[in-house]
Amino acid sequence: MLSHLFRLLRRLWPISALATLMGAASGIATAALLALTNRTLHDGDAALPTFVASFAGLCALALAGEVISDIGNNVVGQRVIAALRKDLCAKIIAAPISEIEQFRSHRLIAALNQDIDTISTFSFMFSSLAIATATIAGCLGYLFVLSPMLLLIALVAIALGSIVQSLARRVGIRRFGAAREAEDRLQKHYRAMVDGAKELRINRERRAFVYGHELSGTIDAIFRLRVRAANVFVSANAFGSLLFFVVVGLMLVLQGGAAHADRSVLTGFVLVLLYMKGPIQEIVGALPSIGRAQVALRRIAALSARFSSSEPALLDAPPRATPRHAQAFDAHAFHTITLRDITYRFPAPQDDSHAGAPADMAGFALGPLSLTVTRGETLFIVGENGCGKTTLLKLLLGLYVPDSGALLVDDAPVRADGLDAYRQLFSAVFSDYHLFDTLLPGEHTRENEAQRYLERLALAHKVSVRDGMFSTTDLSTGQRKRLALVHAYLEGRPVMVLDEWAADQDPTFRRIFYTEILPDLKRQGKTLIVISHDDRYFDAADRVIRLEDGRIVEAVQPGRDTAMAFAARRS
Numbered sequence: 001m002l003s004h005l006f007r008l009l010r011r012l013w014p015i016s017a018l019a020t021l022m023g024a025a026s027g028i029a030t031a032a033l034l035a036l037t038n039r040t041l042h043d044g045d046a047a048l049p050t051f052v053a054s055f056a057g058l059c060a061l062a063l064a065g066e067v068i069s070d071i072g073n074n075v076v077g078q079r080v081i082a083a084l085r086k087d088l089c090a091k092i093i094a095a096p097i098s099e100i101e102q103f104r105s106h107r108l109i110a111a112l113n114q115d116i117d118t119i120s121t122f123s124f125m126f127s128s129l130a131i132a133t134a135t136i137a138g139c140l141g142y143l144f145v146l147s148p149m150l151l152l153i154a155l156v157a158i159a160l161g162s163i164v165q166s167l168a169r170r171v172g173i174r175r176f177g178a179a180r181e182a183e184d185r186l187q188k189h190y191r192a193m194v195d196g197a198k199e200l201r202i203n204r205e206r207r208a209f210v211y212g213h214e215l216s217g218t219i220d221a222i223f224r225l226r227v228r229a230a231n232v233f234v235s236a237n238a239f240g241s242l243l244f245f246v247v248v249g250l251m252l253v254l255q256g257g258a259a260h261a262d263r264s265v266l267t268g269f270v271l272v273l274l275y276m277k278g279p280i281q282e283i284v285g286a287l288p289s290i291g292r293a294q295v296a297l298r299r300i301a302a303l304s305a306r307f308s309s310s311e312p313a314l315l316d317a318p319p320r321a322t323p324r325h326a327q328a329f330d331a332h333a334f335h336t337i338t339l340r341d342i343t344y345r346f347p348a349p350q351d352d353s354h355a356g357a358p359a360d361m362a363g364f365a366l367g368p369l370s371l372t373v374t375r376g377e378t379l380f381i382v383g384e385n386g387c388g389k390t391t392l393l394k395l396l397l398g399l400y401v402p403d404s405g406a407l408l409v410d411d412a413p414v415r416a417d418g419l420d421a422y423r424q425l426f427s428a429v430f431s432d433y434h435l436f437d438t439l440l441p442g443e444h445t446r447e448n449e450a451q452r453y454l455e456r457l458a459l460a461h462k463v464s465v466r467d468g469m470f471s472t473t474d475l476s477t478g479q480r481k482r483l484a485l486v487h488a489y490l491e492g493r494p495v496m497v498l499d500e501w502a503a504d505q506d507p508t509f510r511r512i513f514y515t516e517i518l519p520d521l522k523r524q525g526k527t528l529i530v531i532s533h534d535d536r537y538f539d540a541a542d543r544v545i546r547l548e549d550g551r552i553v554e555a556v557q558p559g560r561d562t563a564m565a566f567a568a569r570r571s
C-alpha cells in the first residue's frame with residue numbers, strides 16, 4: 001500500500017515540481033518587491049519610470065506563483081487522500097473476515113478518518129518544506145563562498161541542533177503514538193455514546209461513568225499526551241533558536257577580538273545565518289506534523305500488512321476476477337458441499353485498550369468435525385448459545401479459513417482461487433446482518449418480483465421498491481429481518497443460509513416461516529441451512545445436527561416425533 005503511495009507521488013512529481021518552482025518564484029519575487037520598494041524609497045523620483053513596470057511584473061509573479069503553488073499542492077494533497085482512502089477501503093473489503101472481526105470497527109473508522117487526514121495535512125506542507133530546504137541549501141552554498149571555515153561553524157551548530165531535534169522527535173513521536181492509541185479508544189466510547197443513548201438515558205450511574213470516566217478520561221489523556229508531545233518539540237525549537245543567537249553572538253565577539261577580520265565576510269555570515277533562521281524554523285515547526293504523519297503512516301502500514309489478503313482479486317470486475325484457470329462452480333449442478341475434518345480456533349481474546357496483549361484464556365475451538373450438505377436438503381443446526389453454530393456457518397461459507405481439514409464441493413477441494421466463486425453459491429442472513437437499502441443493478445429489473453416478496457413477507461404496506469431502492473428501512477427489528485430475507489430471495493442463489501432468522505419474528509410469522517416459507521423455498525430447489533432454537537418446528541428440516549462445545553454430537557433425520565424428542569432432551 002505504501003509502495004502504491006510512493007508510486008502515486010512519483011506520478012504526481014511534475015505537479016509537485018511545478019508547485020515548488022512557482023512557490024520559490026513567488027518567494028523570490030516577494031523578496032525582490034521588498035528590495036525594489038526599499039530602493040525606490042531611497043532613490044525617490046529618479047527610480048519612478050522603471051518602478052511601475054517592475055513593481056507590476058513582480059506583483060504578478062508573486063501572485064501567480066503563490067496561486068499555482070497552492071493549487072498544485074492542493075491537487076497533490078487531495079489525490080494522496082483519495083488514493084489512500086481507496087486503497088484502505090480495497091484492503092478492508094478484501095481482508096480476511098477473521099482479521100476484520102479481530103481489528104474492531106471503531107479502530108478501522110479511526111484509521112480511515114484520522115490517520116488519512118493526518119497524512120494529508122502533512123502532504124499540504126510538502127512544497128513549502130521543499131522551498132525551505134532549497135533556501136537553506138542555497139544559503140549554505142553562499143556561506144561556503146564567503147568562508148569554508150565559517151560554513152564549518154554553521155554546520156556544527158546545525159548538527160548540534162539536529163541531534164537535539166531528533167532526540168525530541170523520538171520522545172514526541174512516542175507520545176503522539178500513545179495519543180493515537182487513546183484516539184482508538186475514544187472512537188469506541190463515541191460509539192457507545194451514540195449506540196447506547198437509550199441505555200445511558202435510563203441508567204444514571206452508567207451515564208456518569210461513560211461521560212466522566214470513559215469519554216472525559218480519554219479526551220483528557222489525549223489532551224495531556226498531545227500537549228506533552230508538543231512541549232518537547234517547542235523546547236527543542238527554543239534550543240535551536242538559542243543556538244542561532246549563540247553562534248551570531250560568538251561571531252560578533254570574535255570580530256571584535258580579531259582586528260584583521262574581514263568585516264564584510266562576518267557581516268554576510270551573520271546576515272545569512274539570521275536569514276536561514278526563517279526556513280529552518282519552518283522545517284522545525286513542521287516536525288510535530290511530520291511526527292504525527294509518521295505515526296499515522298506506521299498505523300496504516302501495519303493495518304495494511306495485517307489485512308493483506310490471500311484473495312487480492314476480490315475487487316476486480318468480472319471477467320478479470322475469475323482468471324482463466326480459476327476454479328468455477330455451476331450453481332445448478334453441484335451435489336454436495338462438505339467440510340471434512342475441519343478445525344478452527346479463534347485467537348485468544350485481546351484487551352481492546354491494549355490491542356495485542358494476549359489474555360490468559362484460549363480462544364474458542366471448533367471441531368474436528370465433518371459435515372456434508374446435500375443439494376436441495378433442509379438442514380437445521382441447533383445447540384446452546386456459544387456452541388459454535390455461527391462459526392460453523394462461516395467455515396461452510398468460506399468466510400473463515402479452517403486451521404486444518406478441507407472444504408469440498410462434490411468431493412473436490414475448493415481452491416483459494418475458487419473461494420470467491422464458491423461463496424457466490426450462497427445467500428445469507430446472519431444474526432448480525434447488515435441491511436442494504438439498495439438493490440443491485442441486475443436486481444432493478446426485478447422490482448415486480450421484489451414487490452411480490454414484500455407482500456409475501458407482509459411488508460408491502462410499509463416498504464416499496466422505488467428507483468432501485470427500498471423506500472425505507474426504518475422498520476421494527478422483525479420487519480428489518482424480513483427485508484433482509486427479500487434481499488436473499490432476490491439474489492437467487494442455490495443455497496440459503498439463515499442464522500436465527502426466526503428469533504425476532506412474532507409467533508404467527510415464525511409459524512409462517514417454518515411451515516410456509518421454508519417448504520416453499522425447498523420446492524424451488526433451494527438448499528437451506530438454518531440455525532434455529534425453535535425445537536417445535538424441527539420437523540421442518542430434513543436433518544437436524546446438534547452442536548455442543550464446537551463438536552457435532554447428534555445428527556437426526558426428523559420423523560414426525562423429532563420435535564418432541566428434542567424438546568424432551570432439552571428439558
Ligand SMILES: Nc1ncnc2c1ncn2[C@@H]1O[C@H](COP(=O)(O)OP(=O)(O)OP(=O)(O)O)[C@@H](O)[C@H]1O
Binds near residue numbers: 347363385392
Ligand atoms: N470473532 C470472534 N473472535 C473470538 N471469539 C469468537 C468470535 N466470534 C465468536 N467467538 C467465540 O466463539 C464461540 C462460538 O461462537 P458462535 O457465534 O459460533 O456461537 P453460536 O453457537 O452461534 O451462538 P449463538 O447461539 O449465541 O449465536 C463463542 O464462545 C464466542 O465467544
